[in-house]
Amino acid sequence: MQHINSSQLQVMSNRYRAQLVNSLSGFKSANLIGTIDNQQQTNLAIFSSVAHLGSSPALLGFIMRPDSVERHTLENIKATKQYTINQVNQQIWQSAHQTSARYLKNECEFEKTGLTTEFIEGVGAPFVKESQLKYLLTLQEIVPIKANNTSFVIGEITDILCQQSAIKKDGYIDIESLNTVALSGLDSYHTTQRLSRLSYAKTETAAKAISIDGNGSE
Amino acid sequence: MQHINSSQLQVMSNRYRAQLVNSLSGFKSANLIGTIDNQQQTNLAIFSSVAHLGSSPALLGFIMRPDSVERHTLENIKATKQYTINQVNQQIWQSAHQTSARYLKNECEFEKTGLTTEFIEGVGAPFVKESQLKYLLTLQEIVPIKANNTSFVIGEITDILCQQSAIKKDGYIDIESLNTVALSGLDSYHTTQRLSRLSYAKTETAAKAISIDGNGSE
Numbered sequence: 001m002q003h004i005n006s007s008q009l010q011v012m013s014n015r016y017r018a019q020l021v022n023s024l025s026g027f028k029s030a031n032l033i034g035t036i037d038n039q040q041q042t043n044l045a046i047f048s049s050v051a052h053l054g055s056s057p058a059l060l061g062f063i064m065r066p067d068s069v070e071r072h073t074l075e076n077i078k079a080t081k082q083y084t085i086n087q088v089n090q091q092i093w094q095s096a097h098q099t100s101a102r103y104l105k106n107e108c109e110f111e112k113t114g115l116t117t118e119f120i121e122g123v124g125a126p127f128v129k130e131s132q133l134k135y136l137l138t139l140q141e142i143v144p145i146k147a148n149n150t151s152f153v154i155g156e157i158t159d160i161l162c163q164q165s166a167i168k169k170d171g172y173i174d175i176e177s178l179n180t181v182a183l184s185g186l187d188s189y190h191t192t193q194r195l196s197r198l199s200y201a202k203t204e205t206a207a208k209a210i211s212i213d214g215n216g217s218e
Numbered sequence: 219m220q221h222i223n224s225s226q227l228q229v230m231s232n233r234y235r236a237q238l239v240n241s242l243s244g245f246k247s248a249n250l251i252g253t254i255d256n257q258q259q260t261n262l263a264i265f266s267s268v269a270h271l272g273s274s275p276a277l278l279g280f281i282m283r284p285d286s287v288e289r290h291t292l293e294n295i296k297a298t299k300q301y302t303i304n305q306v307n308q309q310i311w312q313s314a315h316q317t318s319a320r321y322l323k324n325e326c327e328f329e330k331t332g333l334t335t336e337f338i339e340g341v342g343a344p345f346v347k348e349s350q351l352k353y354l355l356t357l358q359e360i361v362p363i364k365a366n367n368t369s370f371v372i373g374e375i376t377d378i379l380c381q382q383s384a385i386k387k388d389g390y391i392d393i394e395s396l397n398t399v400a401l402s403g404l405d406s407y408h409t410t411q412r413l414s415r416l417s418y419a420k421t422e423t424a425a426k427a428i429s430i431d432g433n434g435s436e
Contacts, residue, residue: 050244055236189413193411197405
């Protein structure tokens with residue numbers, strides 16, 4: 001086991017430390033956030049920090065860096081209060097990564113990366129047609145993080161679009177069947193293979209494997 | 219494509235909605251957070267919401283639910299200002315899941331689930347011996363999330379313990395080689411298979427595959 005202490009962390013090159021520290025949290029979600037501005041210019045950017053906050057109401061948050069290339073995303077969310085989150089899958093992971101290039105405000109990441117816009121009635125924010133699980137959010141709160149000047153952007157989910165076959169009878173969505181990818185570090189993409197679902201853990205007995213449909217959970 | 223709207227979301231049973239909404243964010247990290255109280259009672263709990271906040275300083279955050287069984291974790295962090303985060307791997311995923319059972323404050327999750335404490339000099343908070351990548355944090359800030367009464371707990375990383383062979387020459391840690399698992403929904407565990415690392419995305423050229431060591435990135 002290598003032990004890296006605080007002094008060693010501080011003297012690393014910025015690039016090395018960024019790779020190292022970005023690897024610590026474990027596997028991350030890969031999501032494309034779609035927005036539109038008041039001039040109807042669409043924007044799309046990849047985020048690895050989308051996190052579940054609660055299911056009733058259905059809330060998700062993501063981290064926005066102050067110096068980020070994805071700042072167009074935040075400007076658009078502030079202007080329109082709406083955005084889409086689209087799971088990245090094995091068909092589009094390279095295009096999704098490419099959205100992190102520093103395209104200008106008037107350049108469209110959809111066109112530049114070969115992804116396709118998709119719209120639902122009455123909503124300006126674009127979905128990614130190639131994504132098999134995507135949803136619309138309304139901005140709830142932007143929480144400033146004093147520790148490093150980032151923001152935690154919180155939205156409520158209002159509409160979900162998903163391949164019907166992936167939704168199991170207890171509500172679990174088999175995102176592996178949708179070929180959703182996971183991220184590690186800054187730039188590594190991974191497919192997955194299920195070990196198992198496990199039953200709700202109780203103190204008296206060890207949790208056991210349950211079926212993908214949730215059978216065996218009680 | 220199934221379209222689930224806001225009204226449908228609201229009338230679902232709580233259990234179904236919890237499974238559904240927990241599946242939306244994509245793959246999640248699986249981490250065990252280790253703490254100790256002022257009476258030297260250790261505590262261990264699994265979290266799926268650990269997220270990268272920044273690398274300089276090295277900051278991570280995680281979501282704490284108000285009604286959570288892991289509330290002992292927050293009490294201990296407030297009391298001692300320190301905690302460990304330990305990546306869950308293929309050897310310990312079932313024990314890790316079992317820590318989510320509602321053990322009493324005076325029951326030790328390490329003992330109950332068969333995991334082993336490991337300590338470093340001068341630090342009270344326990345590491346998980348079986349974890350191949352783990353680190354120590356000092357509490358920086360607890361940010362209240364008004365939208366649903368959760369908290370975003372932010373800490374700075376001071377010490378990292380990692381299998382040396384997994385740290386690549388540009389700082390990237392090959393967490394797949396450590397058999398780190400990913401989570402989906404509330405209870406599904408997954409191993410991974412790397413598609414590739416990709417080069418830093420630039421506007422002029424498409425990002426390309428790079429080696430696991432980062433070769434080919436420039």
